[in-house]
Amino acid sequence: MTATEHVTEQEGRTIYRRPLLLSKPTTYCPGCGHGIVHRLLAEVLEELGLGAKTILVGSVGCSVFAYDFLALDSVESPHGRAAAVATGVKRYRPDKVVLTYQGDGDLAAIGTAEIVHAAARGERFTVIFVNNGIYGMTGGQMAPTTLAGQRTTSSPRGRDVETTGYPLPVTEMLSLLPGVQYAARASVGDPVLVGKAKQSIKRAFEIQLEGKGFSIVEVLSTCPVGWGLTPSESMERLRDTVMTAYPVGTFVDRPRGIAPKLPQPGSPTRSITEGF
Amino acid sequence: MTVVHQRAAARPQIVASPPRAGGAAGPLPDRVLMKGNEAIAEAAVAAGCDAYFGYPITPQAELLEWMARRMPEEGRVFVQAESELAAINMALGASAAGARVLVSSSSPGISLMAEAMSYMAGSRLPVVLVNVMRGGPGLGSIGAAQGDYLQATKGHGHGDYKVPVLAPSSIAEAIDLVRDAFILAERYRTPVILLADGILGQAMEPVAPAFRRLDKSTPDWILDGAAGRAPRVLKSLHLQPEALEEHDLALQAVYEQIAANEQRWAAEQLDDAEVVLVAYGTAARVARTAVERARADGIRAGLFRPITLWPFPAHPLRDAAKGARAVLAVEMSAGQMVEDVRLAIEGAVPVFHHGRMGGMVPSPDGVVAAMRRALAAGEEAGR
Ligand SMILES: Cc1ncc(C[n+]2csc(CCOP(=O)(O)OP(=O)(O)O)c2C)c(N)n1
Ligand code: SF4
Ligand SMILES: [Mg+2]
Numbered sequence: 001m002t003a004t005e006h007v008t009e010q011e012g013r014t015i016y017r018r019p020l021l022l023s024k025p026t027t028y029c030p031g032c033g034h035g036i037v038h039r040l041l042a043e044v045l046e047e048l049g050l051g052a053k054t055i056l057v058g059s060v061g062c063s064v065f066a067y068d069f070l071a072l073d074s075v076e077s078p079h080g081r082a083a084a085v086a087t088g089v090k091r092y093r094p095d096k097v098v099l100t101y102q103g104d105g106d107l108a109a110i111g112t113a114e115i116v117h118a119a120a121r122g123e124r125f126t127v128i129f130v131n132n133g134i135y136g137m138t139g140g141q142m143a144p145t146t147l148a149g150q151r152t153t154s155s156p157r158g159r160d161v162e163t164t165g166y167p168l169p170v171t172e173m174l175s176l177l178p179g180v181q182y183a184a185r186a187s188v189g190d191p192v193l194v195g196k197a198k199q200s201i202k203r204a205f206e207i208q209l210e211g212k213g214f215s216i217v218e219v220l221s222t223c224p225v226g227w228g229l230t231p232s233e234s235m236e237r238l239r240d241t242v243m244t245a246y247p248v249g250t251f252v253d254r255p256r257g258i259a260p261k262l263p264q265p266g267s268p269t270r271s272i273t274e275g276f
Numbered sequence: 277m278t279v280v281h282q283r284a285a286a287r288p289q290i291v292a293s294p295p296r297a298g299g300a301a302g303p304l305p306d307r308v309l310m311k312g313n314e315a316i317a318e319a320a321v322a323a324g325c326d327a328y329f330g331y332p333i334t335p336q337a338e339l340l341e342w343m344a345r346r347m348p349e350e351g352r353v354f355v356q357a358e359s360e361l362a363a364i365n366m367a368l369g370a371s372a373a374g375a376r377v378l379v380s381s382s383s384p385g386i387s388l389m390a391e392a393m394s395y396m397a398g399s400r401l402p403v404v405l406v407n408v409m410r411g412g413p414g415l416g417s418i419g420a421a422q423g424d425y426l427q428a429t430k431g432h433g434h435g436d437y438k439v440p441v442l443a444p445s446s447i448a449e450a451i452d453l454v455r456d457a458f459i460l461a462e463r464y465r466t467p468v469i470l471l472a473d474g475i476l477g478q479a480m481e482p483v484a485p486a487f488r489r490l491d492k493s494t495p496d497w498i499l500d501g502a503a504g505r506a507p508r509v510l511k512s513l514h515l516q517p518e519a520l521e522e523h524d525l526a527l528q529a530v531y532e533q534i535a536a537n538e539q540r541w542a543a544e545q546l547d548d549a550e551v552v553l554v555a556y557g558t559a560a561r562v563a564r565t566a567v568e569r570a571r572a573d574g575i576r577a578g579l580f581r582p583i584t585l586w587p588f589p590a591h592p593l594r595d596a597a598k599g600a601r602a603v604l605a606v607e608m609s610a611g612q613m614v615e616d617v618r619l620a621i622e623g624a625v626p627v628f629h630h631g632r633m634g635g636m637v638p639s640p641d642g643v644v645a646a647m648r649r650a651l652a653a654g655e656e657a658g659r
Contacts, residue, residue, distance in 0.1 A: 051502070052501050052502055052503035052504070053501035053503065054501055055372075055373065055499050055500075055501060057369065058511075064513060067507075067509045067511070071502065071507050072502065072507050073499040073500065073501055073502045073507050073508050073509075074499070074507065074508075074509045074510070074511075075368070075369065075372040075399070075499055075509075075510045075511070076395070076399065076509075076510065076511035076512060076513060077365065077368070077369075077395075078365065078368075078391050078392055078395050081361065081362070081365035081368075081392065084357065084361070084362040084363075084365035084366050084368075084369070085365045085366070085368050085369035085372075086369060087355065087362075087366045087369060088327065088329065088355075088365065088366035088367060088368060088369025088370035088371070088372075088373070088375075088377075089369040089370065089372060089373045089499070090369075091327065091353045091355060091366070091370065092326060092327050092353055092369075092370040092373045092374070092375040093373045093374075093500065096373075096500065096501050097501075113358055113359060113361075113362065114358070114361075114362055114365070116358075117357075117358035117362065121355075
């Protein structure tokens, strides 16, 4: 008998139960971060009691079937357009909780205009941005978020910044916009980081409930299949390499006074990077 | 004599009107001058449009501007999007949440909306989309044109789907068709296109300021958070070929129903016509004048005016052309609708085309000349 079973039988305490909103086991590859993010999302919505008033705006990527795993009213978006779709949902139903769930190809490549303008307008929904630095679904091609030198199926000799540009720090970019009330980058790299990721996701929804503006949590994630690594090697790479290039932390939490310093109209000489 | 064929629609009370002299309390004038774009917008407001999304483009911009003023006044949703891509996807989201939604644009913007149209058709999401057509291809011109007929009736997005296309030929008719477009969109859970052109959008015409309301029910498929029921998913993705084919067959069944029940057309002076003009929208107005001039010259001409471009009133046209010696499609395009005309006529009568492009409009005399040529060539072909 294991220790866990012992405790359960003796004291009748629940040690772990699948969040009710996570209706089915996910079918992601072993070691994929999407499953972890789904669970965190389900836990947060359940703890905040939001399951029955939330509308999930899906995207196109490996998480396209998120609606099969999360017991939420859901609408599919064309690739990259989730932030526009969510704008439509939330503007018509401001009383509902609305979120997009998007990969980095979806949000940081084809959907860049939609995410920037939704943030600029301060749309009052929450974005869960799962950045695995690659196009997972289509077979591991380079994304705008792919690290310099990283090999992918469309950068076989490693990403050459001279010809393909530099990784796009979308969350930092969005942090400059006054409409953004909350922006954080988290990671699923280890259990402590997962716990912090959950806190960030929870905070993002609290901000949405306050109705003040846009909230985004970027979650650095893994794609063992696309990265050509084992699940545990992927977690190591996420911690050692990816998190160095993409620092985690809270960039904006306006209600708590965390925000980058922006140039004020009339003082154009101030650096916009000062606050970072 | 004009006979308009369409499903009899109930005529509910008048609830809204454009600005009146003396403010809202002033007397309702019999007629007011309204720009087509504004009339279309106000018709949508009166019909209970919950949300509007758009992006500026000529010759449609006044529609967006009217909505920018009117929708907030009514406490409804207005967003000027960052692109037509975003506008139609906002519409997708609002529609999924149960809103009655209008989007509008002109030709280049409609091309950008094509992707989401396909998604909305696949996900069975209603929306009314106004295309105030301009000259193309590419950036083309801002003049009125009808070069988007094929796009509207057979094209836009990918995949096996169709959407009803309504083509007004006057501002008063546009006002009626806006409301009818919402009815069709909701009845069949489909996008509907209102196909206008730069002249209809920009011209001012006296219209009776009688914009009709449209009741709304809450359908059982909208997303509002799965409280006390199983979650709903609105999607077009069906990864298994068997499942997708089943879904596609269900869509096709809807299109068959639409084709069977929703064809509309207007017949003018067709009873004794030796030459049948076929034209819609602004071109139909030119054709009407041409019919009058031709009759004055002793040519027995008539006008068949499709109001639904899809479903195209093919059998009615074939019947109307039975005794004729020639059929002449008049369009502001290189010849797009004429393809449907030929399919409808099935070789029974010679079919000809007369068109101008690029923002140029056929002249009535040009159409009369084309009629004469058609009759002569029809004679030739008949020998
Ligand atoms: C318009 C369009 N272009 C391309 C695709 C193909 N496609 C599907 S998913 C995807 C990339 C997904 O990458 P990401 O958003 O990073 O999600 P991941 O699979 O990595 O989680 C692409 C390019 C598509 N579905 N639609
Ligand atoms: S391909 Fe990558 S992102 Fe997609 S499920 Fe597998 S591991 Fe996850
Ligand atoms: Mg990715």
